[in-house]
Amino acid sequence: MPRLRALLRTAVAAALLAPAVASAATAGGERGAVRPPRARSAMVAIPAGAFRPLYGQPSDPPTRVAAFLLDRDPVTRGDFLAFVRSEPRWRRSAVRPLFADRGYLGDWRGDLDPSTGSGQAAGDAADRHRPVTGVSWFAARAYCAAQGKRLPTVAEWEYAAAASATRRDAARDGAFVQHLVSLYSSRPRPLPQVDGAAANAYGVRGLHGLAWEWVADFNSVLVSDDSRGVGGRDHALFCASAAIGASDPSNYPAFLRYALRAGLTGRTTTATLGFRCAA
Numbered sequence: 001m002p003r004l005r006a007l008l009r010t011a012v013a014a015a016l017l018a019p020a021v022a023s024a025a026t027a028g029g030e031r032g033a034v035r036p037p038r039a040r041s042a043m044v045a046i047p048a049g050a051f052r053p054l055y056g057q058p059s060d061p062p063t064r065v066a067a068f069l070l071d072r073d074p075v076t077r078g079d080f081l082a083f084v085r086s087e088p089r090w091r092r093s094a095v096r097p098l099f100a101d102r103g104y105l106g107d108w109r110g111d112l113d114p115s116t117g118s119g120q121a122a123g124d125a126a127d128r129h130r131p132v133t134g135v136s137w138f139a140a141r142a143y144c145a146a147q148g149k150r151l152p153t154v155a156e157w158e159y160a161a162a163a164s165a166t167r168r169d170a171a172r173d174g175a176f177v178q179h180l181v182s183l184y185s186s187r188p189r190p191l192p193q194v195d196g197a198a199a200n201a202y203g204v205r206g207l208h209g210l211a212w213e214w215v216a217d218f219n220s221v222l223v224s225d226d227s228r229g230v231g232g233r234d235h236a237l238f239c240a241s242a243a244i245g246a247s248d249p250s251n252y253p254a255f256l257r258y259a260l261r262a263g264l265t266g267r268t269t270t271a272t273l274g275f276r277c278a279a
Contacts (some may be wrong), residue, residue, distance in 0.1 A: 043069040043279065044203045051159045051169065054254045065159045070152060071276035073194040073205050074213065075143060077114035078128030080105075080135065083143050085112060090139055100136040103269040107134060116190055129193040131211045131274040137266040140214045144277040151216040152278035154261070158254075161207045163200040171251065180253035183209050187272055208253075211274035218261045 046069070050062035084091045091111040095104055108114050114132070115124040135143075137151075144150050152160075164170035164179075171177075187210075197206030207213070260273075 042072050044072050046070050046156070046160050046202055046204075049159065049168075051155075051162055051171065053155070053158065054251065054258055063155055063159075065155050068152070068156055069279040070156070070160055070202075070204055071149075071278070072199075072203060073197070074131040074210055074274050074276045075140075076129055076194055077108075077132045080132040080143065081112065081114045081128065083146060087142070087146065090142060095136075095139070097267075099138040099267055101267050101269055103134055103271070104136060104139070105132075105134045106269070107271060126193060127190070129195060130191045131194060131206070133191070133211050133271050133274045134269045135214075135274060136269050137214050137218065137264070140275040141216070143275075147277060149277035149279045151214055151275065154215045154217050154220065156278055157207075157213065157215050158257075160200070160202060160204055163202055163204075165198060166201055168201045171254075177251060177253060180208050184253055184256055187211075189271075191272075211272050212257075212260055212270075214273065214275040215261070218264050219266070 046065075046067065048065060048067040050064050052060075052062050088094055089096075092105040092108060093111050105114075107116055109116075115127045141151055162169050162171040164173060164176045167173065167176075191210050194206055194210065197209055199205045200207060264273075
């Protein structure tokens with residue numbers, strides 16, 4: 001039941017936040033005029049296609065994904081600084097506990113200082129080009145709305161992330177999967193600047209080598225230990241049988257991403273979890 005209660009809190013908080021998100025998505029403060037995504041040149045066009053999600057039967061048809069735009073880079077600390085300057089309610093000292101836990105922007109030196117504390121001007125400037133982390137789903141969603149964008153869905157993110165540097169679908173490429181295992185097991189701290197991140201075949205940078213990333217429907221699967229209503233459960237989603245029903249049991253990186261999302265709530269923040277926007 002703790003997971004169910006967390007999901008209910010997320011739903012209530014999202015409902016309370018909805019008016020503010022809608023307001024942020026209007027142009028120049030004029031209600032009803034939806035602002036187009038800012039800086040489209042920094043977004044990559046991902047063509048329509050299909051992929052096989054982690055869970056499913058071999059006979060299931062691939063999941064179709066419509067064409068969409070995805071930020072080339074994850075949102076940086078400098079980007080998020082500009083956001084909290086214009087939206088004071090999302091500053092560290094002002095954010096409501098309903099929308100973020102105590103780790104929110106925890107490694108910032110202050111409300112309007114995203115530096116990690118080196119005290120050096122060059123270091124402070126470099127910090128602004130690193131991915132922002134310690135951001136809750138609510139804050140990430142509000143940021144994207146303020147840009148006239150949105151968070152990508154799980155399907156969109158996984159579809160784009162299946163691309164290697166040379167192939168648009170490398171999900172069954174053993175060398176690529178092993179490369180992701182290496183990246184996931186050795187995330188550097190502090191995180192590198194986004195400009196130096198590797199690009200995949202679409203031109204999207206840093207999907208795997210920087211921070212974990214929020215998606216819009218991170219909580220789309222409910223995992224509960226409640227014994228009532230077990231007939232409606234998908235038992236393949238539980239820990240003891242996590243690999244049963246997986247489309248590719250050897251795709252360890254996908255299991256890691258799934259496990260991370262399953263443990264999140266809307267107010268969760270971690271030092272390795274950031275985001276990027278879609279449109």
